Amino acid sequence: MPELIAKPALEKAPLTLGTCRLEAVDLGPITSVALFPGQEKAMAKALKPLGLSFPDPNSLSAKAGVQLVWTGREQAFLIGVTAPDFGAAAAVTDQSGGWAALRLSGDKAAEVLMRHVPLDLRAAAFPPGRAVRAPLGHMSSVVIREEAGFLILIFRSMARTAWHEIEVAMRTLAARA
Amino acid sequence: MRIPCPLCGPRDRREFTYYGSDDYLNRPAPDAGAGPWDDHLHLRANPAGETHDLWYHEAGCAQWLRVHRNTVSHEIYGAALVAGLKGGAQ
Numbered sequence: 614m615p616e617l618i619a620k621p622a623l624e625k626a627p628l629t630l631g632t633c634r635l636e637a638v639d640l641g642p643i644t645s646v647a648l649f650p651g652q653e654k655a656m657a658k659a660l661k662p663l664g665l666s667f668p669d670p671n672s673l674s675a676k677a678g679v680q681l682v683w684t685g686r687e688q689a690f691l692i693g694v695t696a697p698d699f700g701a702a703a704a705v706t707d708q709s710g711g712w713a714a715l716r717l718s719g720d721k722a723a724e725v726l727m728r729h730v731p732l733d734l735r736a737a738a739f740p741p742g743r744a745v746r747a748p749l750g751h752m753s754s755v756v757i758r759e760e761a762g763f764l765i766l767i768f769r770s771m772a773r774t775a776w777h778e779i780e781v782a783m784r785t786l787a788a789r790a
Numbered sequence: 791m792r793i794p795c796p797l798c799g800p801r802d803r804r805e806f807t808y809y810g811s812d813d814y815l816n817r818p819a820p821d822a823g824a825g826p827w828d829d830h831l832h833l834r835a836n837p838a839g840e841t842h843d844l845w846y847h848e849a850g851c852a853q854w855l856r857v858h859r860n861t862v863s864h865e866i867y868g869a870a871l872v873a874g875l876k877g878g879a880q
């Protein structure tokens with residue numbers, strides 16, 4: 614086996630501008646879990662040891678630093694833990710190398726992100742527990758609401774572009790303050 | 791113009807790729823002959839008013855939707871997942 618050197622998608626120091634902070638995050642394993650038809654009960658059983666349930670659209674299930682995030686019809690990403698054996702309940706694929714994660718926090722985080730994501734991301738409309746598939750500029754993303762801001766999943770190959778776009782929005786808003 | 795995705799909620803139409811009439815859901819049998827296949831591939835109504843057509847939610851859930859809308863008023867009456875449809879076009 615060749616020795617592969619693990620490298621992060623972004624070698625960027627956290628960026629703080631005004632009250633807003635952007636940082637690259639290593640989420641650990643990311644696994645796509647695509648439910649087979651009629652396997653809801655088997656899925657619930659497989660998720661029980663993790664304390665998770667299969668999420669409804671635009672939401673997530675979380676426990677002890679592990680989360681299962683809705684990413685499509687009968688599909689979710691299991692983040693932060695090696696996937697358990699789902700047997701015949703789901704098609705399971707390792708996505709760990711395909712995605713990069715950014716965390717955007719601060720009281721202006723929604724205003725920054727809404728410059729690129731055409732959704733109402735303010736806390737009243739998009740509270741913790743919610744997660745959506747949404748375009749970030751022209752890039753596909755998963756946007757997860759957290760208490761202090763957002764966790765943003767982006768295709769790994771576009772991590773630097775996403776960082777740049779968000780940084781520009783942060784600078785623009787900071788300049789107006 | 792916003793399309794109410796049954797999964798993602800109301801989204802800007804630029805998140806979607808337009809495909810065409812929901813006639814495409816009514817695929818003739820392989821041995822149906824040249825006439826029905828010619829109709830299926832090429833013959834379309836051009837309604838001034840209500841229409842059903844197919845849109846792909848590319849920037850969201852990656853599902854095909856059948857959208858019921860009005861070509862005159864631009865009103866959108868609703869959208870359904872093609873994956874859950876029975877009976878083809880309406």
Ligand SMILES: [Zn+2]
Pocket residue numbers: 795796797798799847850851852853
């Ligand atoms: Zn959708």
